[in-house]
Amino acid sequence: MIPFDYARPATVGAAVASINKDATAQLIAGGTNLVDLMKRGVMSPQKLIDVTRLPLKEIKEANGIIRIGALALNSEVAENETIRKALPLLSQALNAGASAQIRNMATVGGNAMQRTRCPYFYDTVMPCNKRQPGTGCSALKGYNRMHAIFGASDKCIAVNPSDMCIALAALEATVIVAGAKGERRIPILDFHRLPGDNPAKDNNLQKGEMITAIEVPVNKAFAKNSLYQKIRDRASYAFALVSVAAALDIKGKTIQQARLAMGGVAHKPWRLTTAETFLKGKEATVANFQQAAALALKDAKSYGHNDFKLTLAPNTIVHTLKTLTGI
Amino acid sequence: MDKLFFDTNAPMADLDRVDGRAKVTGAAKYAAEYDLPGMTYGVLAGSNITKGTITAIDTKGAEKAPGVIAVITHLNAPKIPGYDEGTNPAKGQTGGKGLRIFNDNIIRFNGQPIALVIADTFERATYAASLIKAQYNKEAPHTDLVDAMKTDKPLEGQRYNEVVRGEKDAWKGAPVKIESTYIMPIHVHNPMELHATTVRWDGDDKVTVWEKTQGVKSTQQSVMQAFKLEEKNVQVNAQYVGGGFGAALRTWPHAIAALMGAKKTGKPLKLVLTRPQMFTLVGYRPEAIQKIAIGANTDGRLMGMMHEAAAITSTYEAFNEGLVKMTLQLYACANVTTKYNIYQLDVSTPTWMRGPGEATGSFPLECGLDELSYALKMDPIELRLRNYAETDPENGKPYSSKFLKEAYELGKDKIDWKRRNPEPKSMKDGEWQVGYGMSTGLFGAFRGQANLAAKLYADGTLLLQSAVSDSGPGTATAMVQIASDAMGIPANKIRFELGDSSLPPGPTQGGSSTTSTLGAAVSNACVTLKKKLAEAAKKSPVFGGDVAVESLDFSKGELSLKGDDSKRLSYGDVIKGAALSSIDVIENAVPNPAMQKYSAYSYSVHFVRVKVHPLTGVVRIDKIVTAADAGKIVSYKTAESQMIGGVVGGLGGALMEEGVIDHRYGRWVNNNLADYHVPVHADVPHIEAYFVNKPDPVLNPVGSKGMGEIALIGFAAAVANAIYHATGKRIRQLPITPDKILEANSI
Numbered sequence A: 001m002i003p004f005d006y007a008r009p010a011t012v013g014a015a016v017a018s019i020n021k022d023a024t025a026q027l028i029a030g031g032t033n034l035v036d037l038m039k040r041g042v043m044s045p046q047k048l049i050d051v052t053r054l055p056l057k058e059i060k061e062a063n064g065i066i067r068i069g070a071l072a073l074n075s076e077v078a079e080n081e082t083i084r085k086a087l088p089l090l091s092q093a094l095n096a097g098a099s100a101q102i103r104n105m106a107t108v109g110g111n112a113m114q115r116t117r118c119p120y121f122y123d124t125v126m127p128c129n130k131r132q133p134g135t136g137c138s139a140l141k142g143y144n145r146m147h148a149i150f151g152a153s154d155k156c157i158a159v160n161p162s163d164m165c166i167a168l169a170a171l172e173a174t175v176i177v178a179g180a181k182g183e184r185r186i187p188i189l190d191f192h193r194l195p196g197d198n199p200a201k202d203n204n205l206q207k208g209e210m211i212t213a214i215e216v217p218v219n220k221a222f223a224k225n226s227l228y229q230k231i232r233d234r235a236s237y238a239f240a241l242v243s244v245a246a247a248l249d250i251k252g253k254t255i256q257q258a259r260l261a262m263g264g265v266a267h268k269p270w271r272l273t274t275a276e277t278f279l280k281g282k283e284a285t286v287a288n289f290q291q292a293a294a295l296a297l298k299d300a301k302s303y304g305h306n307d308f309k310l311t312l313a314p315n316t317i318v319h320t321l322k323t324l325t326g327i
Numbered sequence B: 001m002d003k004l005f006f007d008t009n010a011p012m013a014d015l016d017r018v019d020g021r022a023k024v025t026g027a028a029k030y031a032a033e034y035d036l037p038g039m040t041y042g043v044l045a046g047s048n049i050t051k052g053t054i055t056a057i058d059t060k061g062a063e064k065a066p067g068v069i070a071v072i073t074h075l076n077a078p079k080i081p082g083y084d085e086g087t088n089p090a091k092g093q094t095g096g097k098g099l100r101i102f103n104d105n106i107i108r109f110n111g112q113p114i115a116l117v118i119a120d121t122f123e124r125a126t127y128a129a130s131l132i133k134a135q136y137n138k139e140a141p142h143t144d145l146v147d148a149m150k151t152d153k154p155l156e157g158q159r160y161n162e163v164v165r166g167e168k169d170a171w172k173g174a175p176v177k178i179e180s181t182y183i184m185p186i187h188v189h190n191p192m193e194l195h196a197t198t199v200r201w202d203g204d205d206k207v208t209v210w211e212k213t214q215g216v217k218s219t220q221q222s223v224m225q226a227f228k229l230e231e232k233n234v235q236v237n238a239q240y241v242g243g244g245f246g247a248a249l250r251t252w253p254h255a256i257a258a259l260m261g262a263k264k265t266g267k268p269l270k271l272v273l274t275r276p277q278m279f280t281l282v283g284y285r286p287e288a289i290q291k292i293a294i295g296a297n298t299d300g301r302l303m304g305m306m307h308e309a310a311a312i313t314s315t316y317e318a319f320n321e322g323l324v325k326m327t328l329q330l331y332a333c334a335n336v337t338t339k340y341n342i343y344q345l346d347v348s349t350p351t352w353m354r355g356p357g358e359a360t361g362s363f364p365l366e367c368g369l370d371e372l373s374y375a376l377k378m379d380p381i382e383l384r385l386r387n388y389a390e391t392d393p394e395n396g397k398p399y400s401s402k403f404l405k406e407a408y409e410l411g412k413d414k415i416d417w418k419r420r421n422p423e424p425k426s427m428k429d430g431e432w433q434v435g436y437g438m439s440t441g442l443f444g445a446f447r448g449q450a451n452l453a454a455k456l457y458a459d460g461t462l463l464l465q466s467a468v469s470d471s472g473p474g475t476a477t478a479m480v481q482i483a484s485d486a487m488g489i490p491a492n493k494i495r496f497e498l499g500d501s502s503l504p505p506g507p508t509q510g511g512s513s514t515t516s517t518l519g520a521a522v523s524n525a526c527v528t529l530k531k532k533l534a535e536a537a538k539k540s541p542v543f544g545g546d547v548a549v550e551s552l553d554f555s556k557g558e559l560s561l562k563g564d565d566s567k568r569l570s571y572g573d574v575i576k577g578a579a580l581s582s583i584d585v586i587e588n589a590v591p592n593p594a595m596q597k598y599s600a601y602s603y604s605v606h607f608v609r610v611k612v613h614p615l616t617g618v619v620r621i622d623k624i625v626t627a628a629d630a631g632k633i634v635s636y637k638t639a640e641s642q643m644i645g646g647v648v649g650g651l652g653g654a655l656m657e658e659g660v661i662d663h664r665y666g667r668w669v670n671n672n673l674a675d676y677h678v679p680v681h682a683d684v685p686h687i688e689a690y691f692v693n694k695p696d697p698v699l700n701p702v703g704s705k706g707m708g709e710i711a712l713i714g715f716a717a718a719v720a721n722a723i724y725h726a727t728g729k730r731i732r733q734l735p736i737t738p739d740k741i742l743e744a745n746s747i
């Protein structure tokens, strides 16, 4: 870890000003991701701007939209009564992530910004285009069991590790950011990006911007019928091999509307729009779920160690929908 | 000679851990927690390449960094006198020469220390270490066992010769037979406590070391030999050890580096490994690929077995262990062939890890037996009973004790084995497939030599001292319990002191032998104490002169005349009456020579019930029952905890632990506890541990056998067998993660 300066601004304006002024400055919230990366030498900010004292912790509902401050803790959001009632999918996804201790430190903004867990990104010696552009992707032909099956490029096959963001993708949340020029609203699905030729960039947050809140629309039908399923190598405290966030608006046996997003499969939360379209107006049957899952996997591609995800991913979609509908 | 004192009908003693409070309140101090005035901090920088030589090393940046006191590399390292002679610690413990730190410019494995940076704070030393820049002459790394088996020759020598008992290929002619290959990855000990060495030199030839070690005496010897010091000038302390599992059985190069660094600067130094360094600098369980073949008659009697193992070691040491031994030892089978191959790769040296050898070897053996049971359509327990060894198949010797049959019965009953439908893939619980599996574990029951001091004071308290470490099992608790039973003194009046090399020499804690070895010393010391008490009691009018020790009862913590307990005297009064301040005994307990006529093993039988989710491949262990023949249980709580801990380790090995090296670079990819998975609470069901609790009458006077290793040995096989029973999928590669379940073909 390199020596660094530390500042603790009192206002969002001051925090934004600091990261605009100083190119080597970086925000720190719970530190559960950033400090690890600094210890491993993967990230080396020369100045840390501690945002944890900013007044951005509130969770409140207004006009059918729940606004969650960027500094609300993962555990606070997961246990919040409003969230548990109106957005149970989000609560489940948060509780499926990390450990109780980490969730007590981790913030919503930090969670959305957390970096990939690709082991080659985490090691400063082996090549990685995300860490050191142009050096190559070690995972492509290396140990890629945890890696992407959707939307990867030959420059990077890493996945976004967040559970929270998978639920947010299914719920069509909006990320609110503050920058030097004021506030900007980014739909969650446009927030993270695919690696393409520039895997160093995880998301579309611009230099000098910070997340101030996340807004999630409330949908009563989804609140009644949603489920987050995470398949992992141990019962808790492990990143997803794959995960599925599902929300259904269902009348009788007929699906009016479906929302499906997957984690552990892409560089960003992966919405299964073709499967959703297919399920609209269909009966909730295992055969339909299987067909939807097959459609969802149409463009999937695996890289060796992660071949199993081509089976696990559709199976988990089916399993989630079966569990959700009790079929 | 040992003398038996235990009462075999007494209930199992159930003492709380004597060090429990200190551990949970943080009062217990570990090697890294000693803060000495003027302390400096050492951090090791590691090699980025796997094989080659250092051509240049730039330490200027590090030397100029704030707070840096010294930087040591192979270019300026002080000479370690012991390195020249090839004595410990550089001598390989099972062949070859240990890594001589900073002794040359050759890189033998990725992460090999290339520099030690010493600074006034840990953070500054860490930063400066990141500034060390080496240039290398790099060679292609060779770390893949599968490749090595194709291209390399395994090491040769007596240890690696084929062993043929009876007829060589007898299994091939059997009417029912199986032949399979089993794969086990690297497992890493990963105790919670990081390895740490704190050193203070007092002049050039006197040193005190606080070290994470399973043997204060063996560490003392290593330091003496390395630096050519006298025994009285080397003090090693390890009052508390936060888990070892074998990783703290030897003095590793980082400890020598710490000693070297502190000597060079003349300041006390603390060196704590990082978690990634725990994967490369303190050993691991070697990866192994093993072939097993078993042939049986249609009645289940074994006609022949073949077990061939291939495992990895470093290029500089030939680490070997008994991978194939259990196949020779467990079952009555006249025709057994074994072969053990090790391949030298560009990796650091492996070391013993809980259940060394057998934990690996039992996986193919006990899965192979399970495969055979299905081929025979015979209950797997019945198959084992049909081949039950009444004498040691290796040498025909009788067992000093063997209650494996009783353990099978005990476990079978507690898991409710009769509910198992023998047909694989036949049992369900909702969506989940349900399966039952079992396996056997075996480990030699050993006893070494131990010295012990016992002091019985006039206030009735008893002090016991021996230079052993307790890496976790609760050694002091068991010893206090033994003494309490022997002397009738309440446990809270007995203190056991350990972890200090100046105490009477005790054994290194390994091979499940501490309770046997040290328990014997405690027991014998109590016998001597009683004699001395009887002798001292002569002066008291209560017994009216001479009184034979045999006619005295000690069970109530006092001397009383058998048959007339109105004649009684407290220990304190005896001691005071004889005008003494204490009665002292120095005991040197040695193995029982009668053991030469016997074979001795501890046994475990593991039963598990699993649930497998067919769509997602998720495995949940639903219930675990483990039954052991570990001789007399001297301390029930610590024994139960020991079994439970071993089983949790076994569960990790079965379902999630896997050390991964990227063979293109020879570099670790999961050297941290986020990616190297060990079980979390949610993975671990309620574990029931049962003991046959019958004393071994020969091995030692307390009747105990070993327990630490058998707790884990065989467990992975029980899980794999249960998964087969649940799913019809025979998974022969650990860990059994969801991908393997999904990709395996069903029967």
Ligand SMILES: Cc1cc2nc3c(=O)[nH]c(=O)nc-3n(C[C@H](O)[C@H](O)[C@H](O)COP(=O)(O)OP(=O)(O)OC[C@H]3O[C@@H](n4cnc5c(N)ncnc54)[C@H](O)[C@@H]3O)c2cc1C
Pocket: A026, A027, A028, A029, A030, A031, A032, A033, A034, A035, A036, A051, A070, A071, A074, A096, A097, A098, A099, A102, A105, A106, A107, A108, A109, A110, A111, A112, A113, A114, A161, A162, A163, A164, A209, A210, A211, A212, A237, A238, A239, A240, B674
């Ligand atoms: C062992 C382990 C296991 C884990 N398992 C899981 C898991 O299973 N599932 C899962 O989803 N997560 C998991 N996590 C990740 C965890 O969720 C994240 O580390 C956490 O959410 C990050 O939040 P933080 O506040 O600590 O962020 P920090 O570490 O403080 O910051 C992370 C990044 O976000 C930036 N940042 C922080 N706040 C803002 C803001 N308001 N605006 C813009 N940028 C900001 C920082 O500059 C930094 O780059 C795990 C972490 C660990 C260490």
